[in-house]
Amino acid sequence: MIKSYDVIVKLIDRYDYGGALDILNEKGLENTDAATIIKSCKYAVNFDFETAYNILMHLSNEKKEKKIVVNLKRNLKDLMNGDPNAIFSELIENIKFQIVNEEYIDFLGRVYRFKEAILKYIFVKEHINRTKFSFLIDAMSKKRILKILRKKYKIFNSNLIYAISTYINKYLSEKKKYVNIVRLLNSEKMTSLIELRNSSIVGHGFIGVSREDISRAYGNPYNIIDDYKFCLKLLDINVESYKYSRINDYVKKELYDITYDNSKSINVKYCT
Structure with a gap:
């Protein structure tokens, strides 16, 4: 037997909000403020x-006024x-x-999408040249971007990453921050990583991916996050770090x- 609190903490620390919520539901605690925040994170x-x-919106009035909740609501609106x-x-x-969570195939999928998003x-940002920018505008669609690249800039590569890289190197070469970003995103180690992705189920193949494979291609997987943060810094993007870690600490x-202070200690059988 192990206390449910300890199980839930392990799940939350792995960002498995669905699993944590299942236990709270089993114990009749699905309507608590903690469960509500966990459910929000799950989505x-x-x-x-x-x-x-x-x-x-289902939080108690007291919790709605907490700084961490106010900040979370503001962040969700921005998203x-x-x-x-x-x-x-x-x-x-x-x-x-x-x-x-050692989900390395999904990790490679996110890495690829992040590279594309940058x-x-x-x-x-350069093409529409407007101060207020949103990821939701039609101009962000792949089809629209490739059309503009073909029609206005005579770049006919159907691969979005290579097409935009060509555009930057050809038309924005005086802006060193962009050139440096392209150089990093198209580096040999990043290309090796993308090749792993292309050979996996999220690309065009069925080859599995291990941490060792990623380490051989790029080094420590967390190095990729550091490199992406470097790119974002060059773009004057303010990265909010540890958002979910702060939420997790509050929820725990x-x-x-x-489970303890109110003498409502709950238990669950835990099978390994």
């Missing part, structure tokens, strides 16, 4: 930010609006989840108060 990590936001700072920060967190952001304190 947020799957990029359903609107549902995540609406769930927080719903496609704010670049919020979106890129969320993507960074998402990549970290895959490393923690390049799309640079192109659209709330759960501790429920």
